[in-house]
Amino acid sequence: QLSPYFYAKTCPDLFGIVRREVQNALKNEMRMGASLLRLHFHDCFVNGCDGSILLDGDEDSEKFAAPNLNSARGFEVIDRIKSSVESACSGVVSCADILAIAARDSVQLSGGPFWFVPQGRRDGLVSNGTLANISIPAPTDTLDTIISKFNNVGLDHKDVVTLSGSHTIGRAKCASFSKRLFNFSEIGAPDDTIETDTLTELQNLCPESGDGNITSVLDQDSADQFDNHYFKNLLHGKGLLGSDQILFSSEDATATTKPLVQFYSENERFFLMEFAYAMVKMGNINPLTGSEGEIRKNCRVVNS
Numbered sequence: 001q002l003s004p005y006f007y008a009k010t011c012p013d014l015f016g017i018v019r020r021e022v023q024n025a026l027k028n029e030m031r032m033g034a035s036l037l038r039l040h041f042h043d044c045f046v047n048g049c050d051g052s053i054l055l056d057g058d059e060d061s062e063k064f065a066a067p068n069l070n071s072a073r074g075f076e077v078i079d080r081i082k083s084s085v086e087s088a089c090s091g092v093v094s095c096a097d098i099l100a101i102a103a104r105d106s107v108q109l110s111g112g113p114f115w116f117v118p119q120g121r122r123d124g125l126v127s128n129g130t131l132a133n134i135s136i137p138a139p140t141d142t143l144d145t146i147i148s149k150f151n152n153v154g155l156d157h158k159d160v161v162t163l164s165g166s167h168t169i170g171r172a173k174c175a176s177f178s179k180r181l182f183n184f185s186e187i188g189a190p191d192d193t194i195e196t197d198t199l200t201e202l203q204n205l206c207p208e209s210g211d212g213n214i215t216s217v218l219d220q221d222s223a224d225q226f227d228n229h230y231f232k233n234l235l236h237g238k239g240l241l242g243s244d245q246i247l248f249s250s251e252d253a254t255a256t257t258k259p260l261v262q263f264y265s266e267n268e269r270f271f272l273m274e275f276a277y278a279m280v281k282m283g284n285i286n287p288l289t290g291s292e293g294e295i296r297k298n299c300r301v302v303n304s
């Protein structure tokens with residue numbers, strides 16, 4: 001029921017407006033592309049792609065949930081896009097759709113693929129922090145857990161690999177991966193799937209009781225370029241997050257995710273094409289349509 005032409009008559013300049021604003025944001029800080037892409041992901045995994053992550057709220061809201069607190073960023077950019085869109089076509093375009101288009105533009109402006117973004121999502125009325133904690137995968141999850149969290153929203157183990165390719169851009173805090181560097185699960189030593197030079201570098205960047213907010217690039221080869229180097233890294237033990245490296249190195253990966261990692265590492269075009277398809281699939285998770293939800297005036301608050 002979503003359509004790439006949904007606003008063709010009611011907001012013909014929508015794409016130009018969003019593109020311009022994302023371009024400005026990236027000129028100011030290249031990382032913002034990654035941050036906007038991640039916001040769309042964290043929106044879609046909680047109650048579907050309904051803009052719920054954009055709502056301000058108390059400690060029970062999504063912004064305060066563990067995967068987002070002190071981590072999700074880009075809300076001011078969405079505010080800026082929304083206000084430009086409102087000036088051109090007031091009360092027409094949902095925040096959920098703006099986020100989906102901004103994610104696409106972020107990928108494309110980082111050198112990644114283009115795709116037509118289906119639209120017509122409406123904005124949800126609630127932000128559910130508890131559900132965010134349950135539904136969004138954690139970097140310390142096992143491969144089985146990650147796959148089942150994807151299955152819960154209608155995505156499969158291939159989508160896990162393809163969409164994890166998002167980690168070809170962006171940054172992560174030491175706190176998100178430092179356990180791997182020193183005291184990894186039962187073995188009480190560094191995760192032995194980390195390549196040795198990478199381990200030393202990361203241990204220097206993120207000392208054991210240092211500042212967990214220091215960040216590392218997710219793709220040490222091409223941090224701001226949307227390419228297949230993320231997958232090449234995994235072949236060499238250079239995945240940053242536990243949830244990255246297990247796609248190639250865990251025992252369970254052999255039967256599920258490893259072959260596709262290998263394939264994407266050798267076929268960039270194929271990865272980029274499949275990524276575009278997988279983003280459309282993710283963007284279709286449980287949208288509100290018709291008279292469900294609302295078109296929010298301000299992405300941070302439900303209409304009064």
Ligand code: HEM
Binds near residue numbers: 170173
């Ligand atoms: C497969 C399970 C996934 C896990 C466990 C995971 C986990 C994480 C973590 C822990 C970070 C760093 C956050 C921080 O330290 O502040 C991160 C960053 C990021 N994630 Fe994921 N992620 C997953 C899948 C995805 C998917 C499906 C997408 C997009 C479709 C995505 C896009 C991103 C991006 C672009 C960043 C960088 C954000 C920035 O620089 O602001 N991730 N992810």
Ligand SMILES: [Ca+2]
Binds near residue numbers: 169221222223227
């Ligand atoms: Ca890259």
